[in-house]
Amino acid sequence: xxxxxxxxxxxxxxxxxxxARRLAxxxxxxxxxxxxxxxxxxxxxxxxxxxxxxxxxxxDELYRDQKSLxxxxxxxxxxxxxxxxxxxxxxxxxxxxxxPYDVLVIATGSRIxxxxxxxxxxxxxxxxxxxxxxxxxxxxxxxxxxxVGIVVGVPHKCPIAPVEVTFSLHDYFKTxxxxxxxxxxxxxxxNRIHTIENVAIWAKPEFDRIGVEYETLFNVDEVDxxxxxVKSMEGTEYAYDLLIYIPPHRGMEVIEQNKLGExxxxxxxxxxxxxxxxxxxxxxxxxxxxPVSKTxxxxxxxxxxxxxxxxxxxxxxxxxxxxxGKVYCFIEAGHDRATYxxxxxxxxxxxxxxxxxxxxxxxxYNKMYWTSVRGLL
Amino acid sequence: MSETKIVDARNTFCxxxxxxxxxxxxxxxxxxxxxxxxxxxxxxxxxPEWVNKxxxxxxxxxxxxxxxxxxxxKTK
Ligand SMILES: Cc1cc2nc3c(=O)[nH]c(=O)nc-3n(C[C@H](O)[C@H](O)[C@H](O)COP(=O)(O)OP(=O)(O)OC[C@H]3O[C@@H](n4cnc5c(N)ncnc54)[C@H](O)[C@@H]3O)c2cc1C
Numbered sequence: 001x002x003x004x005x006x007x008x009x010x011x012x013x014x015x016x017x018x019x020a021r022r023l024a025x026x027x028x029x030x031x032x033x034x035x036x037x038x039x040x041x042x043x044x045x046x047x048x049x050x051x052x053x054x055x056x057x058x059x060d061e062l063y064r065d066q067k068s069l070x071x072x073x074x075x076x077x078x079x080x081x082x083x084x085x086x087x088x089x090x091x092x093x094x095x096x097x098x099x100p101y102d103v104l105v106i107a108t109g110s111r112i113x114x115x116x117x118x119x120x121x122x123x124x125x126x127x128x129x130x131x132x133x134x135x136x137x138x139x140x141x142x143x144x145x146x147x148v149g150i151v152v153g154v155p156h157k158c159p160i161a162p163v164e165v166t167f168s169l170h171d172y173f174k175t176x177x178x179x180x181x182x183x184x185x186x187x188x189x190x191n192r193i194h195t196i197e198n199v200a201i202w203a204k205p206e207f208d209r210i211g212v213e214y215e216t217l218f219n220v221d222e223v224d225x226x227x228x229x230v231k232s233m234e235g236t237e238y239a240y241d242l243l244i245y246i247p248p249h250r251g252m253e254v255i256e257q258n259k260l261g262e263x264x265x266x267x268x269x270x271x272x273x274x275x276x277x278x279x280x281x282x283x284x285x286x287x288x289x290x291p292v293s294k295t296x297x298x299x300x301x302x303x304x305x306x307x308x309x310x311x312x313x314x315x316x317x318x319x320x321x322x323x324x325g326k327v328y329c330f331i332e333a334g335h336d337r338a339t340y341x342x343x344x345x346x347x348x349x350x351x352x353x354x355x356x357x358x359x360x361x362x363x364x365y366n367k368m369y370w371t372s373v374r375g376l377l
Numbered sequence: 378m379s380e381t382k383i384v385d386a387r388n389t390f391c392x393x394x395x396x397x398x399x400x401x402x403x404x405x406x407x408x409x410x411x412x413x414x415x416x417x418x419x420x421x422x423x424x425p426e427w428v429n430k431x432x433x434x435x436x437x438x439x440x441x442x443x444x445x446x447x448x449x450x451k452t453k
Contacts (some may be wrong), residue, residue: 010444110424115404154399154403155396158392179435189396190395190399191395191423195390195395195396196391196393197419217430219399219427233431234427234430248403262404291386291388291389291392291393292389293392296442343390343391345388345389346388348390348391350424363401
């Protein structure tokens with residue numbers, strides 16, 4: 001049984017490690033083999049980028065060698081896939097190799113496409129890449145006061161990020177002693193300040209308390225970087241001195257080029273996480289088209305279900321688990337308090353008031369992540 | 378050629394039905410009709426509010442066996 005995992009980020013790494021342990025006997029007796037192909041020899045802890053943008057973490061703290069995170073029995077190559085030939089059960093890679101498989105797991109993640117909004121990249125700051133997060137920090141440090149606008153592209157990974165960055169901006173300017181010189185305005189695409197109703201209900205009075213203004217039904221359409229004005233599809237605009245944006249996303253180009261899914265999002269079965277129409281292709285993490293938050297947390301829970309089912313199929317010829325849509329997200333409510341949201345397809349989250357221990361739990365998780373992707377947590 | 382695409386946002390709290398619809402509307406062609414499926418009762422008010430503000434067109438909205446079917450046409 002040849003299992004091929006394409007993508008060495010959160011989802012792919014957890015699937016591969018979990019499987020390597022479940023199938024240790026089969027791998028030893030050469031009945032199973034796990035190969036991972038990725039686009040990089042490095043693994044980035046992406047949630048750390050928010051801390052880089054506020055000077056609380058250095059970029060080098062976000063990386064580990066991908067190989068060091070994998071069980072020794074997993075064959076790992078940095079050789080990105082360029083062609084998916086699903087009907088022939090094989091992929092072709094950048095280096096020209098053809099790799100056949102019996103079971104394929106696609107875990108290629110998503111990419112930011114700020115260029116879909118004219119002027120956004122030129123006019124704004126973001127923290128969704130290492131380079132951007134460092135640049136955003138320098139812009140914040142140089143800022144002496146004025147209008148700060150936060151705008152949100154659709155779709156985006158980490159749906160909690162818009163509120164987290166807003167709380168962090170408030171705390172950052174307060175610490176610098178210039179909060180009274182800064183006007184913060186938050187703009188959100190739908191008709192409440194967060195898509196999760198209970199998050200919106202909790203965040204609204206918090207925004208009122210800390211003096212953050214908000215506008216809903218604001219889908220960023222265009223940025224006039226020269227005159228520093230951001231315009232919405234809905235016909236409103238905001239004159240900013242500093243614009244912070246959550247970029248719109250797409251799945252990876254390779255997914256679009258191979259016509260696996262519109263926008264790079266692969267049509268995926270909600271509970272078995274198989275690509276629609278293919279019994280031996282699983283999809284995990286950001287690249288699914290599931291109506292589930294694009295988070296490391298969703299990728300993690302999906303990965304466990306996929307690994308358990310691939311292993312049980314080999315051992316007893318049947319899947320044993322369904323994915324129930326579970327997501328667990330920490331919510332940083334500034335630089336010293338946090339809460340969390342846990343939900344699935346059926347049950348909305350019940351939000352607790354933020355507290356300091358939860359913030360320290362998140363800070364510890366920033367380190368524990370590496371244990372978690374190794375499959376030890 | 379315009380066509381009707383289904384956006385299945387049943388049982389989702391995040392990103393949620395309206396966010397899903399906005400995503401698909403951005404990628405649709407002018408003239409396309411999208412049919413949003415939602416189990417969230419708030420959707421029946423949320424969607425027209427957004428559609429009217431942006432200037433797209435509400436085609437229909439009905440509840441069939443606990444699922445809202447909301448059709449919207451992209452006009453620009
Ligand atoms: C600023 C920020 C904050 C975030 N905060 C949180 C948070 O607080 N909580 C949370 O749960 N999530 C958070 N996330 C989201 C989380 O990081 C992602 O949702 C998660 O990493 C998705 O996992 P994935 O496996 O789908 O993709 P990724 O982890 O992005 O991995 C994709 C992998 O695919 C590889 N790849 C790409 N193309 C190819 C190819 N052609 N062939 C082979 N390999 C390929 C890449 O090299 C990479 O290894 C945050 C993200 C950002 C950017």
